[in-house]
Amino acid sequence: MADGSNGKPKTELLDQLEKGPWPSFVKEIKSACETSDAPKDLLGQLELSYKEKKGHWKHGGLVGVLGYGGGVIGRYSDIPEQFPKVAHFHTMRINHPAGWFYTSDALRTICDIWERHGSGLTNMHGSTGDIILLGTTTDQLEPTFQELANAGFDLGGSGSDLRTPSCCVGQARCEWACYDTMKLCYDLTMNYQDELHRPAFAYKFKIKMAGCPNDCVASIARADCSVIGTWKDDIQVDEGEVAKYAAGGLDIQKEVCSLCPSKCMEWDGKKLAIENHECVRCMHCINVMPKALRPGKERGAVVLLGAKAPIMQGALLSSVLIPFVPADEIEETLKELFTRIWEFWDEYGRSRERVGELIQRVGMSAFLEGIGLDPAPEMVSAPRDNPYIYFQNVEGGDK
Ligand code: HEM
Ligand code: HEM
Ligand code: SF4
Ligand code: SF4
Numbered sequence: 298m299a300d301g302s303n304g305k306p307k308t309e310l311l312d313q314l315e316k317g318p319w320p321s322f323v324k325e326i327k328s329a330c331e332t333s334d335a336p337k338d339l340l341g342q343l344e345l346s347y348k349e350k351k352g353h354w355k356h357g358g359l360v361g362v363l364g365y366g367g368g369v370i371g372r373y374s375d376i377p378e379q380f381p382k383v384a385h386f387h388t389m390r391i392n393h394p395a396g397w398f399y400t401s402d403a404l405r406t407i408c409d410i411w412e413r414h415g416s417g418l419t420n421m422h423g424s425t426g427d428i429i430l431l432g433t434t435t436d437q438l439e440p441t442f443q444e445l446a447n448a449g450f451d452l453g454g455s456g457s458d459l460r461t462p463s464c465c466v467g468q469a470r471c472e473w474a475c476y477d478t479m480k481l482c483y484d485l486t487m488n489y490q491d492e493l494h495r496p497a498f499a500y501k502f503k504i505k506m507a508g509c510p511n512d513c514v515a516s517i518a519r520a521d522c523s524v525i526g527t528w529k530d531d532i533q534v535d536e537g538e539v540a541k542y543a544a545g546g547l548d549i550q551k552e553v554c555s556l557c558p559s560k561c562m563e564w565d566g567k568k569l570a571i572e573n574h575e576c577v578r579c580m581h582c583i584n585v586m587p588k589a590l591r592p593g594k595e596r597g598a599v600v601l602l603g604a605k606a607p608i609m610q611g612a613l614l615s616s617v618l619i620p621f622v623p624a625d626e627i628e629e630t631l632k633e634l635f636t637r638i639w640e641f642w643d644e645y646g647r648s649r650e651r652v653g654e655l656i657q658r659v660g661m662s663a664f665l666e667g668i669g670l671d672p673a674p675e676m677v678s679a680p681r682d683n684p685y686i687y688f689q690n691v692e693g694g695d696k
Contacts, residue, residue: 305330306341310348326418335416335432338382342374353380360387360435362442365494368452369438385434386416390427390453391445392486395479396466397422406448414441424519425503426463427453451490457649458496459489464506465513467526473583474508475526475596476624482506484628489635498639499646499655504631509592510580516604516615521652522635523601523615524627528593531573532582538589539569553582597623600634603653613653620675637668660687 305327315321329336342353358371370388377384391407407428411417416432423429428450433441442452453461462485465471467478485504486493505516508526516523543549549564561575562582569589571582583590600622601615622630638652641664646655656664665672
């Protein structure tokens with residue numbers, strides 16, 4: 298690639314992406330050129346990819362740190378003669394603090410370490426949650442890992458292991474959190490360090506925790522196990538605040554009651570009535586009137602299982618496994634549940650078969666029996682509409 302006049306690669310296509318109001322990643326990469334050589338070659342290779350409309354990373358790459366089987370994603374340029382500084386360009390996943398709360402001290406520590414050992418480029422954060430340190434060479438992996446470990450940071454997950462769990466900000470900043478998402482996230486992460494660092498599963502397994510059904514970490518779509526806060530008793534209503542919303546011009550009938558999916562609310566101009574036994578805890582009314590309504594007092598979570606992206610058998614959202622676990626029992630329940638699920642998955646899961654696909658293949662009833670759970674009506678949105686029902690032979694039954 299021809300060098301530009303200032304020693305930087307000529308990047309006519311990428312330069313166009315410095316225009317416009319949104320923060321430009323091209324500007325960021327250019328500014329990272331001040332502390333490292335790799336970003337320059339990264340820009341060069343990316344410009345070439347823009348021109349040719351194809352990637353220039355080799356297939357795969359197996360690197361890591363001693364003692365761990367995951368956490369680093371190896372990557373090599375397929376044109377290293379042209380871009381030697383990104384000949385190796387490995388990514389390190391660093392386990393983020395629950396809820397992504399940092400002190401500037403913590404961030405400075407990470408930045409200093411990464412400027413010494415890597416490209417200076419990051420992704421804050423990877424979709425699973427990790428801090429992504431983007432681009433270093435194989436010989437720098439151990440020293441970076443050592444320094445990070447000394448500063449209190451560990452690698453996150455990758456490969457067929459428990460991936461880095463993540464959660465919404467929960468009780469730290471949200472009045473709707475029905476349990477302490479950050480504590481649960483941290484505790485599970487610590488409890489399953491072995492499963493996280495040393496891949497032992499048939500495939501990946503992700504856990505995400507949301508404090509309420511708004512699901513701000515998208516746990517229902519992006520985690521094999523989704524833990525979503527909910528409540529059992531009545532929505533808490535502050536009549537005075539409801540009146541203030543009405544006085545402030547909110548059309549409660551139109552904006553709240555008519556949009557309630559179970560049509561269990563009524564507003565007569567003075568009093569808001571909620572048939573709580575019909576409420577499906579969709580959060581809509583609470584979202585619209587946060588000062589007047591809040592989740593009930595008997596709080597806990599629903600545990601769902603099976604979400605995944607399309608490959609192989611099609612995309613899945615998690616589906617209900619345990620309709621309600623009281624807040625103070627969530628952690629113990631999950632630990633017991635994971636023991637059983639992982640055992641069943643170890644035994645029957647095919648290589649690279651997600652838990653959601655395993656359930657589809659063996660059937661929910663076999664899966665439930667395998668992990669020792671009873672079927673519950675909350676597990677289905679509708680009963681089956683075909684008659685291909687399998688009955689188990691019972692002793693003394695029809696032969
Ligand atoms: C559990 C499996 C099956 C179900 C639920 C099923 C159901 C049906 C139904 C609902 C009809 C239409 C009846 C009508 O409109 O009067 C039908 C027709 C028919 N089925 Fe089945 N069937 C099954 C298996 C089979 C099998 C295994 C065969 C052949 C190997 C078969 C051959 C036929 C034939 C030839 C017709 C008549 C089609 C016609 O006259 O247009 N069915 N079946
Ligand atoms: C020449 C045509 C067919 C052949 C050779 C054939 C063969 C078979 C065989 C060997 C089985 C497995 C039986 C077992 O494992 O117990 C089976 C099951 C089945 N077949 Fe067919 N089949 C034919 C046509 C059809 C047709 C046309 C239909 C539907 C319209 C059909 C519906 C089914 C169903 C629903 C089962 C599963 C039954 C169960 O789960 O117990 N088959 N078939
Ligand atoms: S998921 Fe619910 S509890 Fe968590 S941050 Fe979002 S609204 Fe708040
Ligand atoms: S949470 Fe949803 S279902 Fe329940 S009363 Fe409010 S709007 Fe209706």
